[in-house]
Amino acid sequence: MSNIDLRTVSIKPLRQTFDHIARRFGDKPASRYQEGTYDLQATHNFHYRPTWDPDREIFDPSRTKLVMKDWYALKDPRQYYYGTYTMARARQQDTAESNFDFVETRGLAEVLPEDVKQTALDVLLPLRHVAWGGNTNNAFICAYGYGTAITQPCIYQSMDQLGIAQYLTRIGLLLADPEALQTAKQAWLDDPMWQPLRRYVEDTFVLQDWFELFVAQNLVLDGYLFPLVYDTIVDDDLSSRGGTAIAMLTQFMSEWFGETAKWSDAQIKVAAAESPENKALLAQWINHWRARALEAVAPIAKRALGDRADGALDDLVQQFATRVGKTGVTL
Amino acid sequence: MDMQVAKKKLGLKERYALMTRDLGWDTTYQPMNKVFPQAEYEGIKIHDWSKWEDPFRLTMDAYWKYQAEKEKKLYAIIDAYAQNNGHLNVTDARYINAIKLFLNGISPLEYMAHRGFAGVGRQFPGVGTRVACLMQSLDEIRHSQTQIHAMSNYNKYYNGFHDYTTMIQRVWYLSVPRSFFDDAITAGPFEFMIAIGFSFEYVLTNLLFVPFVSGAAYNGDMGTMTFGFSAQSDEARHMTLGLECIKFMLEQDPANVPIVQRWIDKWAWRGYRVLTLVGMMMDYMLPKRVMSWKEAWEIYFEENGGALFNDLARYGIRPPKFLDQIAFDKDHISHQAWGTFYNYAAACNFHSWTPTDDEMDWLSAKYPNSFDKYYRPRLEHWREEAKKGNRFYNKTLPMLCQTCQIPMIFTEPGDPTKICYRESDYKGTKYHFCSDGCKDIFDHEPEKYIQSWLPVHQIYQGNCFNPGVDPTAPGFDALGAVLDYYNMAVGRDNLDFEGSEDQKNFEAWRGMATKNI
Ligand SMILES: [Fe+2]
Numbered sequence A: 001m002s003n004i005d006l007r008t009v010s011i012k013p014l015r016q017t018f019d020h021i022a023r024r025f026g027d028k029p030a031s032r033y034q035e036g037t038y039d040l041q042a043t044h045n046f047h048y049r050p051t052w053d054p055d056r057e058i059f060d061p062s063r064t065k066l067v068m069k070d071w072y073a074l075k076d077p078r079q080y081y082y083g084t085y086t087m088a089r090a091r092q093q094d095t096a097e098s099n100f101d102f103v104e105t106r107g108l109a110e111v112l113p114e115d116v117k118q119t120a121l122d123v124l125l126p127l128r129h130v131a132w133g134g135n136t137n138n139a140f141i142c143a144y145g146y147g148t149a150i151t152q153p154c155i156y157q158s159m160d161q162l163g164i165a166q167y168l169t170r171i172g173l174l175l176a177d178p179e180a181l182q183t184a185k186q187a188w189l190d191d192p193m194w195q196p197l198r199r200y201v202e203d204t205f206v207l208q209d210w211f212e213l214f215v216a217q218n219l220v221l222d223g224y225l226f227p228l229v230y231d232t233i234v235d236d237d238l239s240s241r242g243g244t245a246i247a248m249l250t251q252f253m254s255e256w257f258g259e260t261a262k263w264s265d266a267q268i269k270v271a272a273a274e275s276p277e278n279k280a281l282l283a284q285w286i287n288h289w290r291a292r293a294l295e296a297v298a299p300i301a302k303r304a305l306g307d308r309a310d311g312a313l314d315d316l317v318q319q320f321a322t323r324v325g326k327t328g329v330t331l
Numbered sequence B: 001m002d003m004q005v006a007k008k009k010l011g012l013k014e015r016y017a018l019m020t021r022d023l024g025w026d027t028t029y030q031p032m033n034k035v036f037p038q039a040e041y042e043g044i045k046i047h048d049w050s051k052w053e054d055p056f057r058l059t060m061d062a063y064w065k066y067q068a069e070k071e072k073k074l075y076a077i078i079d080a081y082a083q084n085n086g087h088l089n090v091t092d093a094r095y096i097n098a099i100k101l102f103l104n105g106i107s108p109l110e111y112m113a114h115r116g117f118a119g120v121g122r123q124f125p126g127v128g129t130r131v132a133c134l135m136q137s138l139d140e141i142r143h144s145q146t147q148i149h150a151m152s153n154y155n156k157y158y159n160g161f162h163d164y165t166t167m168i169q170r171v172w173y174l175s176v177p178r179s180f181f182d183d184a185i186t187a188g189p190f191e192f193m194i195a196i197g198f199s200f201e202y203v204l205t206n207l208l209f210v211p212f213v214s215g216a217a218y219n220g221d222m223g224t225m226t227f228g229f230s231a232q233s234d235e236a237r238h239m240t241l242g243l244e245c246i247k248f249m250l251e252q253d254p255a256n257v258p259i260v261q262r263w264i265d266k267w268a269w270r271g272y273r274v275l276t277l278v279g280m281m282m283d284y285m286l287p288k289r290v291m292s293w294k295e296a297w298e299i300y301f302e303e304n305g306g307a308l309f310n311d312l313a314r315y316g317i318r319p320p321k322f323l324d325q326i327a328f329d330k331d332h333i334s335h336q337a338w339g340t341f342y343n344y345a346a347a348c349n350f351h352s353w354t355p356t357d358d359e360m361d362w363l364s365a366k367y368p369n370s371f372d373k374y375y376r377p378r379l380e381h382w383r384e385e386a387k388k389g390n391r392f393y394n395k396t397l398p399m400l401c402q403t404c405q406i407p408m409i410f411t412e413p414g415d416p417t418k419i420c421y422r423e424s425d426y427k428g429t430k431y432h433f434c435s436d437g438c439k440d441i442f443d444h445e446p447e448k449y450i451q452s453w454l455p456v457h458q459i460y461q462g463n464c465f466n467p468g469v470d471p472t473a474p475g476f477d478a479l480g481a482v483l484d485y486y487n488m489a490v491g492r493d494n495l496d497f498e499g500s501e502d503q504k505n506f507e508a509w510r511g512m513a514t515k516n517i
């Protein structure tokens, strides 16, 4: 039969997509995002209760106080499924690779002004551990969250944070050596400058409400840290002092935040629009965590920006409030 | 002088350690046992997580790069296969039922693996372990999606694929694979790793994927074959992770050995029971056979598994229990299972049929000890009856095993003419099992298995009707109401292959390619 030309056969499909997709969008050709996302998670007739959470089902909407009629309203504006996600990151990875290569082959690390280099090492290297915290927390949301629409991007977010921790590690190895990583780890553990942030991260490790964790990690902590570190400190301040090489090495992080913030905002916006109760809950979470985030990042701003830190922090608070304002949550 | 040259070159292992395990720290603002609340309750003792040997060294940048390449190639083939009506190239339309079984029964487990590995990737206190588990979580969502995307095209042209997310949660036989994974994910993180990482990915994976993927290759299904092959390099990582996990647990404390042994016994048996469906697929559903279930078991379990367990003997681990029975049963289970699906074809979302004469001869040759004696006469009888217009459909509901949830169809060890029944009393209630293996599992954890959502019990309790259905109404059609609840398209998804819409359409479509119409 292998000789027949099947391409010439025009046959009419019996249906365009799976029933669960058709029930949501009608029987028409569906996107790979839709077929790879909607209703993949089981919702009923579970066989056994988890031995690690016997009061709940394996997937259980009561693991957060937030309430949604349809958890698949929390869709990803990027429409990432595994294929599009890895292809997008592979492209960014490619750029990052040539940036590292550029800095390395031209010996740009060696010609950095000493104080710029030291600031970069002091500020960036302990953030490896913060990124690892981001990996941990997004793994939690992926495991215990509800509905593939939001849990799926969380495994991507989790592995992105691991990738960021690894880029930061490479920056340490490129600008200095393994000892610099150990010095930074010690600072992370002991230096008063890092303790409010470490306490923030460790406190998020024990949060049980996964949507609160989403707020504390992806909206608030990243929302304070990334603009401060990668925009204000690296791209503006260090670059103006001869540190453009550093900005090349952190380009992945800046772009990544720009992309993922749109996703986080979309989640908050949809959750807030669902009900006044959700809106109030989100405001309460955001208010709590943003006060702590400001306290946690302030010493970093002081270390890097000195006198200009207060102004930068004011801007940061303002910028974040504006961002949240657009999601419909009133702080 | 170039400063780079003066820098100490890091070894691969050292460098990978900085990229992974060095990222973690012992928390002090929150106690470690609150950060990792699942680390101890199973009784596994880990004294030193730093002794973990990374099973592979892959950083995220490399991961993205390799995986994106694989995805590009895979989707190009899936697209071409769909555009060229590749489905009309399969040996015959009966084959398509094998992949219905796959999409309905296996792909949802890939998704569960994704969530399960995210959970253990969060819960282990060891960073190296967590990184490897999270990478697997990411791979597993890939597997579920590539399978869905590859089979999406089949769904457009054939029945039985259309509502797999509902059916896995409702249809009687799908509770077999589903309860298997629900069992693993509701266990603690260490048991999950023995259940899925070791028993499933390492010991049994070849018995699942090789039959489906080679089955696809033998039967002209390029789409399925391609996602199978594309997943293989992921599987290689998953296998090394499973093996490292068990070795690590065994090396950390001798008190772990009996716990791990019990899990090996449990999960080898659980997995073996699920594989009954695969055995049946190999022996009955592939128009062009790859090898018999019995041969696959001998190669992939008895030979390869034997070597593995010899290797683990130095830790005090012995092969799983009940291997004698499995060795005897390999002549029987695929035939017993197909007989059951033939019986219950009215309540099933794929078709069944009686084998052709050639196929019966193949079965005789592969199963000289059992086929002609026990199973051929029954199949021939059914075939005769069907020819006379009496295709037999069993409309009574079978008793299910409380543990594996398969109907009580298996026979006594050593006596293929006698159905095996076992039972246990627990808190004043009697529970029934298909085998010593399933009874043994129940007796260790009765509180877990008394919860089983057994499809037949649920039907009798009135839990498998759509809202608004009144079972007390005169002339109530219970089976019809259950099939509605399953969202089964009656007369399209179910019944015999002979006369099915799939059969007619496939014939007509292929005819269009060969004739001038
Ligand atoms: Fe998989």
Ligand SMILES: [Fe+2]
Pocket (backbone or CB within 6 Å): B273, B401, B402, B403, B404, B405, B406, B433, B434, B435, B438
């Ligand atoms: Fe059983």
